[in-house]
Amino acid sequence: MSLPLPNLDDRRWVDLVEEGRALIPVYAPQWTDHNAHDPGITLIELFAWIAEMDLYQINRISDAYKLKFLALAGIRPNPPQPTRTVLSLTPKSDAQEIPIGSQFQGRNALGQIVRFRTVAPLMLVKSQLRALGIQTSQGFCDLSARLERGESLPLFDDNPKPGNILYLGFDRALPPNLPVSLFFALSDPSTDEKERQRLLRELQQQEAECHPANTLLECPPQTDSKPIPEYPLHHHSVQTVWEFFSETGFWQPLDAAVGEIEDWTRSFTLSDRVVLKLPAPMREITTGVICQPYYYLRCRFLTGAYDATPMLDRLILNGVKVEQAVAIESEIGIGTGEPLQQYTLPHAPILPDSLHLFTEELGQRVEWWLRPDFDASRRSDRHFLLNATTGAIAFGDGEKGRVPPKNARIFASYNATLAEGGNLAKDTVREIAPADLGELGDRIETITNPLPAMGGTAAETLTQITARALKLLTKPQRAVTLADYETLALETPGVRLARVAARANLDPSFPCIRATGVITVIVLPYLPSDRPMPSPGLRRSLSQPQADSRHSRYCRRTRLCRSERASESAVLSW
Template sequence: MTLPPPRLDDLTWADMTAAVRRRIPAESDGLWTLHAPVDPGVTLLELFAYLLEQRLYWLDQVPDALVVALLRLLGLEPPRPARPAATVLRLTARQDGVPVPVVPAGTPLTRDPAGHTVFTLDDDVAVFPLADGADVTVWTDRDRTADLAARRGVPLLAADGAPAAVRFTLPLSGAHPAPGPLSLLFELDRTAGPAAAWLPGAVDDVPPPAELAWSWFRPGTALHGPFARVEDGTAGLRRSGIVRLHPPADWTTRDCGVLLSTPAATHTAPPRLLQLAVNASAARHLRWLTASGADLRDQTAAWLKLPGQELLLPDAAGQLVEARVRIGGEEWRPAPDLAFGGPADRVFVLDRDRGAVVFGDGLTGRIPRPGRDVSVAYAVGGGRGGNGGMTANWVPAEEAPAALTAANVVRAEGGTDPETVAEARRRAAASLGEVTRAVTADDHVALALTTPGVAVARAHAALGEHPGFPCAHVPGAVTVHVVPAAPRDDPDREDFVAAPVPDPGTLCAVAARLEAARLLTAEVFVRAPRYRDVELRADLSGAPADRARVSALLTGALRRHLDPLVGGDDGEGWPFGGPLRPSALLRAAQRALGDLADVHAVAVGLDGAVPDESCRDVPLRPGELPVLRAVHTRIVPAVEPGEGLA
């Protein structure tokens, strides 16, 4: 039950004056006899009641500054500023076949003629010349170029723990040396993975799922070698990101082959590649400007040694996102608010609506001294206006190091407007219910499911289970079994993983999160689920017209019913340790077949054993999940009603 919020402003002027008049005879010992409004004493009482009513009204109001201060005291974020949208731009040089100098980070590009929507590159980009009409080729066990062009998802590095490799041939032209690193966008299927590296909320400190090695080769020759340095924004193909490959000194664009290999492919499922783009860089909906000297002299000349100093920045009203301020050669730092600033703290806050930098009042934040040189580097942009689809009409917003065009090869997303104080209060109220300590079994599950940077679909906390003492109940020990997310769109795909197992990086990330949240005397272990191989035999009565179709429908339905991620009666995965009941399996099979055939019985076999026809439940231990390996169908004579009765 939710408690109603207290209301302090619950007395009116009439209530207070009536209460005071009732007390006059007793408090005055009967000497005060005239209680009408014409009495000067009553007039004073009415005045005091009026003033008290105003004070009560003020007391019941919570100013925004107090809300922000309380959020900071609780360790929560104050109202979040506007967030810029992010995308990935693929750059192309207009001089065909000629490499261009490195395009530096911070170069602005726009997608509209008026230049209202400007995105700025996050990294330096070496724009390599590309062959006309050529595509990136992909070779795994066979040529997958057509699948990549159609965005069907090319499975890379089969997730079986064995060595694996994949070859890419980039459409580079000529024989030019490398002006900089190769910047390659690897867009992976995100249906069951963490956020892309360029989006807000991306986590960079998660161990990779597998150890990857990157090397180059020259197609058609035996020339090959390692890259001098690799910056892997995909975190080991865990998420979409940009890989920056630094070629050695003797490399040329003829060496356009890239070999990606691993000694042990320990991914949960083969990463599905949707797109590989060359000359790519992340870009954000920002544009950096500078104001100094004459731009601000009129304002700074009017400053006094008094509170309320501010700087209105040119072309920043309604768009201000970030700012860096230097006054008299000293750096001033931005702050979310001035409530916690001291008299000597060089801090300022941003007023996005007015496009202003606001300084303190001498008590909460230092007052800037007039007459000093002031320079401000500030960014404009941000907000939902930067979100949008994919276009190919990007051009430099100002003078660029070369004649460039660009296209954003992924959607621009993640841009948000500034958060209001009311929205921050609602967010703070919701965050108070978040689990931060691992006390109960449900706490362990909640923390495992919300581990940043990895995709955990299910978790089960087995209390008293200790890996070192498998046959005993150990007080204080908790083993958390985690099932990672894996694609479930098509069970007939070659890269479908029936029994998802967490990669080593996921186990380490979940273990680190639980280690920081566990009780002092608790031992917490993180393990993969234990899968038990299941073999079923279904007896069908009658004579189905299409036995192959019936068998396929039956196998698909039972496999989905026992699936660790989408199985069970509720479709949220087979319950950990849930027994295999032949009667429940029979119902699921009959529901899938409908009128095609009648299911007479279902027998269950575990771990290669012959299916048991006794119709008894087959138990599983806590932390165990079934994985269906085979379904055998058998046609038995139909049983007529009343048959076998004496």
């Protein structure tokens, strides 16, 4: 059975002629001769013939043209994405180092081996977390039993306030001068890796806006897709300090300036790790209602205010993030000097951001650059295209993109992934990959993934990218209507808001008069629970210059005000 052809418009020549003839009395009532010999009817038939040819061509638009039209609108298909999860490792002896790129494996439902690699180095310690407690103004609360049962726990209490303290007790002292990793998996979906990437993109956009205007200076070629650098982020309001009970008998703070603490959780608003390097030995102590002495770390809530209560789902000592990607280096072919050369990378799908391509020319390695197309490529540009799903590599024709010279060896290094095939349930990654078994087998005793391995997706299809484009059409990019103001406020990276309301011609400083040209945005966070009120840091995040640029051209003045709670039902008043 043949494939059905697209049919965007089923009108034929006869239909178009009859449609044009039927419109004559509407637009030219004095035109009464509608027979075929009339010159006007001849022109209608001619234009109908041209329109029919245009409709035929429109029905023959290929998928490549559709993707190009979407690219003109700034929408390109997303490449394959790797699965990510967290591994919990226990060592056979204390202070065992696990280098970055170490490989572990599990099996999916089909019995296929799925390999993961660490994305950060890890120092394994023999200690185990035995106690967790919270100190508030109401007293000390022991949450150790709830932690052992795997329940979700509030960090710093259900209504966290400055002065609250989180205590973590270990059965053994953490070794000094060695980095120890504590992974905090939070239960809120808005604390995942996507939220971190949104925050990093926002910071990257701010940095780009601070750059000077373009000059005529030549810049080295760069890929269109630049990886976002990773570094610890800071909360807009909350400040915390980590301390340990040292052998001197006092709580000694850890100084981030000298590398004693790296908080990747953004003060417990992102699921990530806290890396501690104690400068001195620890000492046992009893704390609160916990009678058993342990070696304690504590985190004190210094200043600021949370938008919502941070809820802990899992706390993993010796936790390390891994992604389902295997590093590959190979020679993929030898150049022929001909135009439009094509080669195939083994073990596709490919992660495009990890791909590096080189040719060996006159004894030197020459790097080539990945591009989405050859539209802007010149004869001398070392550009190539990639089909991330199949691993196909395509070079230019000599006019649009340079061709690899004859007898030039072509090398590639990249990360291969199984995409959606790497998604696994929890407690399924339990083995060291054979390539690292000899190095890590004597260091690691147990391996498991307490969290499911998720996030792996195949490359976006044309149907999916079209649906995403239609969704983007309805998403506000600039604040024009009041609903746009509310949507942009709710979607601000790094904040948690319960409700937002925008009101036109209202100035909170002059509530009794009509303030023409003023738009007031009223925000309501989740905390404090008795009287929710946005902190100064939250208001700064919502009124940053890049946010103002979205709507400054549409109104004369915008005000951001805190909500006033009229009753226990948390109704906004204005």
